[in-house]
Amino acid sequence: MKRHRLTITGWAAAVTLIATAILGILVTPQDVTQKEYSRFLYLHPPMAWVAYLAFGVAALSSVLYLWPRTRREAFDHLALASVEAGVLFTGLVLVTGSMWAEPVWGTYWVWDARLTATALMFVLFLGYLAFRRTGGTKQNIARRSAIVALVSFIDVPIVHFSVLWWNTLHQGPSVLTPGLSAQGVHGSMAWTMLLSFVAFTLLFCWMVGRRTALERLRASAGGSELQEAIAARRAEGTSVEVGA
Amino acid sequence: MFRDAWAVFVKDLRIEAASRVGLWQVLPFAAIALLLFAFALGPSHRVLASGAAGVTWVGVVFATFLIVGRSQSIEAGAGIAESQRLAGVDPAGVFLGKAGAVAVQLLAVEGLLGVGARLLLDFHCARWWLVVVASLLATIGLSAAGTLYGALVGATRARETLLPMLVLPVLVPVLIAVVRLWQASGVAEGQGLAGWLSILGTFAVIYTAAGILFYGQVQEHS
Numbered sequence A: 001m002k003r004h005r006l007t008i009t010g011w012a013a014a015v016t017l018i019a020t021a022i023l024g025i026l027v028t029p030q031d032v033t034q035k036e037y038s039r040f041l042y043l044h045p046p047m048a049w050v051a052y053l054a055f056g057v058a059a060l061s062s063v064l065y066l067w068p069r070t071r072r073e074a075f076d077h078l079a080l081a082s083v084e085a086g087v088l089f090t091g092l093v094l095v096t097g098s099m100w101a102e103p104v105w106g107t108y109w110v111w112d113a114r115l116t117a118t119a120l121m122f123v124l125f126l127g128y129l130a131f132r133r134t135g136g137t138k139q140n141i142a143r144r145s146a147i148v149a150l151v152s153f154i155d156v157p158i159v160h161f162s163v164l165w166w167n168t169l170h171q172g173p174s175v176l177t178p179g180l181s182a183q184g185v186h187g188s189m190a191w192t193m194l195l196s197f198v199a200f201t202l203l204f205c206w207m208v209g210r211r212t213a214l215e216r217l218r219a220s221a222g223g224s225e226l227q228e229a230i231a232a233r234r235a236e237g238t239s240v241e242v243g244a
Numbered sequence B: 001m002f003r004d005a006w007a008v009f010v011k012d013l014r015i016e017a018a019s020r021v022g023l024w025q026v027l028p029f030a031a032i033a034l035l036l037f038a039f040a041l042g043p044s045h046r047v048l049a050s051g052a053a054g055v056t057w058v059g060v061v062f063a064t065f066l067i068v069g070r071s072q073s074i075e076a077g078a079g080i081a082e083s084q085r086l087a088g089v090d091p092a093g094v095f096l097g098k099a100g101a102v103a104v105q106l107l108a109v110e111g112l113l114g115v116g117a118r119l120l121l122d123f124h125c126a127r128w129w130l131v132v133v134a135s136l137l138a139t140i141g142l143s144a145a146g147t148l149y150g151a152l153v154g155a156t157r158a159r160e161t162l163l164p165m166l167v168l169p170v171l172v173p174v175l176i177a178v179v180r181l182w183q184a185s186g187v188a189e190g191q192g193l194a195g196w197l198s199i200l201g202t203f204a205v206i207y208t209a210a211g212i213l214f215y216g217q218v219q220e221h222s
Helices: A001-025 A035-041 A044-066 A073-105 A113-132 A138-152 A155-165 A187-241 B002-019 B019-042 B045-075 B080-086 B091-120 B128-154 B161-184 B193-221
Strands: none
Touching: A001 A035, A001 A187, A001 B161, A035 A073, A035 A187, A035 B019, A044 A073, A044 A113, A044 A155, A044 A187, A044 B080, A073 A113, A073 A138, A073 A187, A113 A138, A113 B080, A138 B128, A138 B161, A187 B080, B002 B045, B002 B091, B019 B091, B019 B161, B019 B193, B045 B091, B045 B128, B045 B161, B080 B193, B091 B128, B091 B193, B128 B161, B128 B193, B161 B193
16 A cells, blocks of 8 residues: 555544544434443444454455465565454454443353354464464465464354354344344434444554555565675675685 | 375374374373363262263363374474475375374274263263264364364474464364264254254364365475
């Protein structure tokens, strides 16, 4: 992503996040049964969406890296950046979910299919990040990490459809339903929820753009260090020849 | 592919039979794990019987790490991967052979722990066919996922700690499904069996397919 586009994305994310906060706290009404806790609607579902999106991008870029015709280092950087963002947002989903569940369900945690599968997704991709730090050649780590990302992605549809496949305490999908309709959410609440999805998606794009740029710089710095080391060794050889 | 798979399968089992690591280390470890869980649960027959399936399969999952670690260490010797490539051995065949050998060893562990659960934990079973089908499907899933992840972490520095960290979350659906089916085998009638069996079957198919597809990429330049 070009630098100025990334800056625009960052500012757009900041503006929409502030607008979501103002609308969510000051403008939208509270729910009849959940009272003020219904405002988690503008945090928890968009974060879950971004987590799905992040792991989806990671899986897609991993496929593109593994496919010999499309293999580019940029896809490996994109997968790493997406998984880092995905793990962060999955962690936030678990935290905000627990904060909402304590007053509404009466407990921070239940061993429900959706919650358990989300926790598993978090640990699976945490494993991916640990795997990347185990050393080895750059290509070897990138290829093996791509396989780990793809195999871990199997858990993502299980998380989403767990509320449909099993009887769970967690409610059904809020937005990602077959008809893409925000069930039970209307008026200003629906519009604010939609804005929150846009805001968190922009935030994700900005974070991933910044992180891939950093990874690209790190890779090029590593490459130039290697070139300098090779040049230094060659220079040593030349000085010996001249001396002899 | 299947000829290579058979050759690797026989080779791995012969090495295990000669070294007797499974007999003297893995099986005693599984038995100790069963006893430890029984001590932790206490002497109540009701508690032990209700936890028998879970205790047995947690023991099987722990034993999976030892068996997979052993299986990968056979391939870790200098030049083995290179020799296989030069000999034109199909990587998918290597995966199937290794996963098959791991599955046979896991079945031995499951047999031992199953007998232990019956004798020591009062595990009651009214439908043996359900226990056998669930155990076979779970074994295929455990061995396929374990072999794939074992190969992935095999060349890394921290493979001993990384393998459980990566594989344990992956194996949770298998653990939940097989424990539910073992528990359901204790009663003559039970609902939702098809759902749990389909989870085990889907898991086994997905990880076997993933292993066949990716094992070559994992071995490449390892």
